[in-house]
Amino acid sequence: NAGVTQTPKFQVLKTGQSMTLQCAQDMNHEYMSWYRQDPGMGLRLIHYSVGAGITDQGEVPNGYNVSRSTTEDFPLRLLSAAPSQTSVYFCASRYPWGTQYFGPGTRLLVL
Amino acid sequence: GIQVEQSPPDLILQEGANSTLRCNFSDSVNNLQWFHQNPWGQLINLFYIPSGTKQNGRLSATTVATERYSLLYISSSQTTDSGVYFCAVGKGGGADGLTFGKGTHLIIQP
Numbered sequence: 339n340a341g342v343t344q345t346p347k348f349q350v351l352k353t354g355q356s357m358t359l360q361c362a363q364d365m366n367h368e369y370m371s372w373y374r375q376d377p378g379m380g381l382r383l384i385h386y387s388v389g390a391g392i393t394d395q396g397e398v399p400n401g402y403n404v405s406r407s408t409t410e411d412f413p414l415r416l417l418s419a420a421p422s423q424t425s426v427y428f429c430a431s432r433y434p435w436g437t438q439y440f441g442p443g444t445r446l447l448v449l
Numbered sequence: 450g451i452q453v454e455q456s457p458p459d460l461i462l463q464e465g466a467n468s469t470l471r472c473n474f475s476d477s478v479n480n481l482q483w484f485h486q487n488p489w490g491q492l493i494n495l496f497y498i499p500s501g502t503k504q505n506g507r508l509s510a511t512t513v514a515t516e517r518y519s520l521l522y523i524s525s526s527q528t529t530d531s532g533v534y535f536c537a538v539g540k541g542g543g544a545d546g547l548t549f550g551k552g553t554h555l556i557i558q559p
Binding site (some may be wrong): 343371373378379380383384386395397407426428435436437438440442443 | 491535545
């Protein structure tokens, strides 16, 4: 199993550009989520999904969109990038009552 | 939302020492997990422990849900134990997000 995969590993954007961070898992987990990690802030939840077609907002959802058309994929869209979105983004998946597994992360720099 | 506090924020130890990391949370939870983030940024799950005690090699964890805290014990520390340790909790019916503490930054010196 590849586990949780994320692409790209690193991305530089200009303010106002849009992009999609990809996340996929091959463990048939119902639950998937996106976090951002900023220095001294721990991980903060952006959006999560409990299954295909079902998504909900986390602690810091503004400026991000998600959709879940399949069990395997959970892309995160930045609509109009801002310097405040410079961060490391982690995707995760689990069964509702199970161990959470993280992807390797995407490092995003917005200029 | 739930508040999660971890202590100490920083810890520097010599190889071979033992340590105890603490996680306090502000509300009842039914999901609690410990993670280790290594110096390369990778996040690894250590324990899924909403209550009780578990052990895995040199690491063990105890959660006392009624008193709203969890402890992570590391014995005979090795340099590879360095990194940041996060506690994360959830209180929904297994279908909510996890709230993370700010972590304990552990440095093990040879």
